[in-house]
Amino acid sequence: MTDVLEPRAIGRDLLRRDGGLKVRGTAVYADETPVPEGAGPPAYCRVVTSTVARGRIVDLDTTAAEALDGVQRVLTHATAEHLASTEDRELAVLQDAEVGFRGQIVAAVLADSDEIAREAAGLVEVRYAAEATNAELRAELRADRTDLYTPEKVNAGHETDTATGNMDDALALAPVTLERTYRTPMQHNNPMEPHATSALWTGTHLTLWDSTQSVHRVRDTVVQVFGLAPEQVRVVCPYVGGGFGSKGTPHANVVTAALAARALPGRLVRFALTRQEMFALAGHRTPTIQRLQLAAERDGTLRGIAIDVVEQTSKVKEFAEQTGVPTRTMYAAPNRRTTHRLAALDVPVPSWMRAPGECPGMFGPEVALDELAVELGIDPVELRIRNEPEVDPETGRPFSSRNLVACLRAGAERFGWADRDPEPGTRRVDGWWVGTGVAASVYPTIRMTKSTATVRREGDRYVGRIGAADLGTGAYTVLPQILADALGVDEARVDVLLGDTDLPEASVAGGSSGTTTWGSALVEAAREFRDEFGDDPREGDEAAADVPPNPAEQEYVMSAFGAQFAEVRVHADTGEVRVPRLYGVFACGRIVNPRTARSQLLGGMTMGLGMALHEQSLLDPRTGAVVNHDLAEYHVPANADVADLQAHWLDEDDPYVNPMGSKGVGEIGIVGTAAAVANAAWHATGVRVRDLPITLDKVLG
Amino acid sequence: MRPFAYDRPDTAAAAVAAVADRPDAAFLGGGTNLVDHLRLGIADPGLLVDVTSLTSTEIVDIDGGLRIGAGVTNADLAADPRVRARLPVLAAALLSGASGQLRNMATTGGNPLQRTRCPYFQDPASACNKRVPGSGCAAIGGATRNHAILGASEHCIATHPSDMAVALAALDTQVRILGPDGGRTLAFTDLHRLPGDTPEQDTELAHGELITAIDVSYPRGRHAYRKVRDRASYAFALVSVAAVLDVVDGTVLDARIALGGVAHTPWRAVRAEDTLRGGPATEEAFAAAAEAELADARPQPGFDGGNAFKIPLARRTLTATLRQTTPRETA
Numbered sequence A: 001m002t003d004v005l006e007p008r009a010i011g012r013d014l015l016r017r018d019g020g021l022k023v024r025g026t027a028v029y030a031d032e033t034p035v036p037e038g039a040g041p042p043a044y045c046r047v048v049t050s051t052v053a054r055g056r057i058v059d060l061d062t063t064a065a066e067a068l069d070g071v072q073r074v075l076t077h078a079t080a081e082h083l084a085s086t087e088d089r090e091l092a093v094l095q096d097a098e099v100g101f102r103g104q105i106v107a108a109v110l111a112d113s114d115e116i117a118r119e120a121a122g123l124v125e126v127r128y129a130a131e132a133t134n135a136e137l138r139a140e141l142r143a144d145r146t147d148l149y150t151p152e153k154v155n156a157g158h159e160t161d162t163a164t165g166n167m168d169d170a171l172a173l174a175p176v177t178l179e180r181t182y183r184t185p186m187q188h189n190n191p192m193e194p195h196a197t198s199a200l201w202t203g204t205h206l207t208l209w210d211s212t213q214s215v216h217r218v219r220d221t222v223v224q225v226f227g228l229a230p231e232q233v234r235v236v237c238p239y240v241g242g243g244f245g246s247k248g249t250p251h252a253n254v255v256t257a258a259l260a261a262r263a264l265p266g267r268l269v270r271f272a273l274t275r276q277e278m279f280a281l282a283g284h285r286t287p288t289i290q291r292l293q294l295a296a297e298r299d300g301t302l303r304g305i306a307i308d309v310v311e312q313t314s315k316v317k318e319f320a321e322q323t324g325v326p327t328r329t330m331y332a333a334p335n336r337r338t339t340h341r342l343a344a345l346d347v348p349v350p351s352w353m354r355a356p357g358e359c360p361g362m363f364g365p366e367v368a369l370d371e372l373a374v375e376l377g378i379d380p381v382e383l384r385i386r387n388e389p390e391v392d393p394e395t396g397r398p399f400s401s402r403n404l405v406a407c408l409r410a411g412a413e414r415f416g417w418a419d420r421d422p423e424p425g426t427r428r429v430d431g432w433w434v435g436t437g438v439a440a441s442v443y444p445t446i447r448m449t450k451s452t453a454t455v456r457r458e459g460d461r462y463v464g465r466i467g468a469a470d471l472g473t474g475a476y477t478v479l480p481q482i483l484a485d486a487l488g489v490d491e492a493r494v495d496v497l498l499g500d501t502d503l504p505e506a507s508v509a510g511g512s513s514g515t516t517t518w519g520s521a522l523v524e525a526a527r528e529f530r531d532e533f534g535d536d537p538r539e540g541d542e543a544a545a546d547v548p549p550n551p552a553e554q555e556y557v558m559s560a561f562g563a564q565f566a567e568v569r570v571h572a573d574t575g576e577v578r579v580p581r582l583y584g585v586f587a588c589g590r591i592v593n594p595r596t597a598r599s600q601l602l603g604g605m606t607m608g609l610g611m612a613l614h615e616q617s618l619l620d621p622r623t624g625a626v627v628n629h630d631l632a633e634y635h636v637p638a639n640a641d642v643a644d645l646q647a648h649w650l651d652e653d654d655p656y657v658n659p660m661g662s663k664g665v666g667e668i669g670i671v672g673t674a675a676a677v678a679n680a681a682w683h684a685t686g687v688r689v690r691d692l693p694i695t696l697d698k699v700l701g
Numbered sequence B: 001m002r003p004f005a006y007d008r009p010d011t012a013a014a015a016v017a018a019v020a021d022r023p024d025a026a027f028l029g030g031g032t033n034l035v036d037h038l039r040l041g042i043a044d045p046g047l048l049v050d051v052t053s054l055t056s057t058e059i060v061d062i063d064g065g066l067r068i069g070a071g072v073t074n075a076d077l078a079a080d081p082r083v084r085a086r087l088p089v090l091a092a093a094l095l096s097g098a099s100g101q102l103r104n105m106a107t108t109g110g111n112p113l114q115r116t117r118c119p120y121f122q123d124p125a126s127a128c129n130k131r132v133p134g135s136g137c138a139a140i141g142g143a144t145r146n147h148a149i150l151g152a153s154e155h156c157i158a159t160h161p162s163d164m165a166v167a168l169a170a171l172d173t174q175v176r177i178l179g180p181d182g183g184r185t186l187a188f189t190d191l192h193r194l195p196g197d198t199p200e201q202d203t204e205l206a207h208g209e210l211i212t213a214i215d216v217s218y219p220r221g222r223h224a225y226r227k228v229r230d231r232a233s234y235a236f237a238l239v240s241v242a243a244v245l246d247v248v249d250g251t252v253l254d255a256r257i258a259l260g261g262v263a264h265t266p267w268r269a270v271r272a273e274d275t276l277r278g279g280p281a282t283e284e285a286f287a288a289a290a291e292a293e294l295a296d297a298r299p300q301p302g303f304d305g306g307n308a309f310k311i312p313l314a315r316r317t318l319t320a321t322l323r324q325t326t327p328r329e330t331a
């Protein structure tokens, strides 16, 4: 049990501290970084990317590009510096002639203006010896591929496979069984701000103004890749125009910017990806194929639950999405199995996208449960309640708190679930089939082990320092709330500085862990500060502390839960799918700031709505190219797609998680949404869509 | 993208002369399509001649209709009270297109001449007969959801993306053109071409021919525009239908129908019109008209699932839109 703070500022609906700057357009983003004093005129970088998905560069002619007025350098694998470490193949930019996916960087042009760089990039001529003809290209994920393999671990260090009891026996013996295959498509993060860096090499020292979820991670990566000392590299990132995981690990663009800066010492080099380039260079969510098996008694009690996942990674570098992991925690059943198999394909490198694992991994199971409910004639809310576990089903450890049932009940109440007629395809209003559906949400409560914060008295204010990131999430606002309560002072007298490796080292803004981790470090630093300097500190008094260990993490399973309820309308003539109502009720510990928390939950649900109806990267198996690589063709919800969208939460006191009692709200909103919508679409039409997105052709049948 | 010159002459004639003079010159309207193409590297004109202020930005009354200057923006046209009252099919089509910001820029001359959204056309690394004649068509067997089910050829299966053009194709519309050799008028339905073996040519306009205005007559009857797309707003049509039906005493006196999202041109539904004209305005007749129009439709297979669904979708949307133009029986 940790000492939970007495909430004074915590829980208050405070305005975003950086809101005014952003609304007025004066917040400075990476690509707009002013040229530092003493630096020469800025230079601009544009890249040439591969037009084959696998092969070798046999000829790269830069003569025309170099001849253009204003071109400073053209970097290729023949001219770029040799990196100290090429172990991470995604980051081994311009190191050899090999091409591992379509859209890989094969040359970088540095010029005096962006326009010249772009023109010159168009003049670079590349010839490839393509290793594979189109037919041989390995770019298509199928469950019957013969080259599937078992990764050592899956993302976040989870076991690849788990098994308890005997699933085969359960299927053989149970009176009711269900086996279904569900699919989620390849998806891409599309933050408004593209991946961008301004980079300056002064001869001994590299400064990167980078749009990132972790300045320290970028620094450590660059230090390793270039063989520099940590003191030689500074990474600065005051604001981020969205990341969703795609800026959580440094990608090839950061290395390119650093290469470019080192090729032009003394000049600030700007490099921003185009929207199209983001579809190859900034990570993606793997498509998933999920085979679900359920074994149940007639009263709905689960005897067995299994999920076997097939997904893709890149041949260049492995990333194994932990799609089967949420099934390990959700429902009680004595017999269980989860597995992950990967195909390493000629595709760009997959990576984090909001709620990796949980987001795709709650689609199959939560639709399967709905199908089972239909089969058994049991209400789907009730079916979930009947399978609520007392302890974590796989580890047998207790939950620090678990309020899934309360969320289901509260959501059902708000949504008006009680009157629901379970019969599908029977309600028609003004030419639209109407239906409702439910699904559960889950997201683990993660606290990173490493982060350091300092607290310092400056004038009559208290200043916290931690190299954390605010991606638009609200860290600039909620961290002062936490620090104020930890110090026992008014929130208005507290500042927290973020986004710079000159500040104490902070963990990545990922895994919904920011507030829990950085908050814990700040609270600990405040305690040290109080212990040392009492209530009346003097100017310059300062204390530092790391995230303290929390023994409760070994004893308890910590997780946030939620329930989402959707109303779906399907047009009787055209099959168009609309979601007039989407309500989420979550239990995610104490809410530090209702304004920023609601914004996270609503944002997650909106993204989940996009996953349900729109998002899908079309990877052409003939070429390995994502053909819909812009926002006109890769659809995310438009305003008109979002109607009555509500996020609510329950008061949840969890004395074990951390001193704030908070659980993280950044990702849970996207988890379960697509299943709720799919279940409602079935209820509206009687058509069960098992592969996302739910487009009109699929419901039109 | 390479450097280009920009010119804004004083008169339409000067603009025509400037473009006709240079094979690599192009007219620039709102730029919402052409400038994207410059960025994508799929167009590289050496000279852009801005025509937004030298073609008329006025909408004037002519006998039985309106003359719409080529410089009138999509936003202004949709908001014009005469268009809203007498040409609601056009207003609705305009408002269903793109976004408010784009409609503020897009022009009457530029909109019908916007090029296909075929993703392979927009990707310089893909084979595309429209972009590079003779290079092949990467769309065939590729992602074909947005591709044609009517009038396609083995050389190109692209669709025309405009909504406005679908309404104009249904209406009695004339295009006023100024060329190096003087003016001419073309029926709007003769402006666009099927791909055949020259898909690089979208329209019958010769290089240097400028659209100066579009004349539209007021039709008799009730109007409807229905656009079916993959999200509620800000998406191109999978299928759209513009219809004006003149029904008196339950009999169809005249029908004007066009489909969008299904062909290389805004598709005037002549067969459907012929089926309806003189007959009853009933659900059966509408279904028969839709059946007739889509009799020759052919699906395109594709790794994305292909576009076979568009054939029943077009049929159903056409039937539903015709129903929308017919006053409901008060039972």
Ligand SMILES: Cc1cc2nc3c(=O)[nH]c(=O)nc-3n(C[C@H](O)[C@H](O)[C@H](O)COP(=O)(O)OP(=O)(O)OC[C@H]3O[C@@H](n4cnc5c(N)ncnc54)[C@H](O)[C@@H]3O)c2cc1C
Binding pocket: A632, B026, B027, B028, B029, B030, B031, B032, B033, B034, B035, B036, B051, B055, B070, B096, B097, B098, B099, B102, B105, B106, B107, B108, B109, B110, B111, B112, B113, B114, B115, B161, B162, B163, B164, B209, B210, B211, B212, B234, B235, B236, B237
């Ligand atoms: C994200 C996005 C979504 C969109 N969604 C839709 C949609 O849903 N529905 C829809 O209909 N449209 C949509 N559009 C397209 C938009 O409507 C067109 O880009 C616009 O109408 C083009 O008009 P413009 O004046 O900007 O043309 P420009 O880009 O200036 O020109 C287009 C072409 O016409 C030529 N041209 C321009 N004026 C003349 C003239 N007077 N005479 C001869 N040639 C001329 C140019 O040389 C060029 O080849 C969308 C566009 C974008 C970017």
Ligand code: SF4
Binding pocket: B116, B118, B119, B120, B121, B127, B128, B129, B130, B131, B136, B137, B138, B139, B140, B155, B156, B157, B158, B199
């Ligand atoms: S369909 Fe037409 S526009 Fe598309 S790739 Fe083929 S030729 Fe080009």
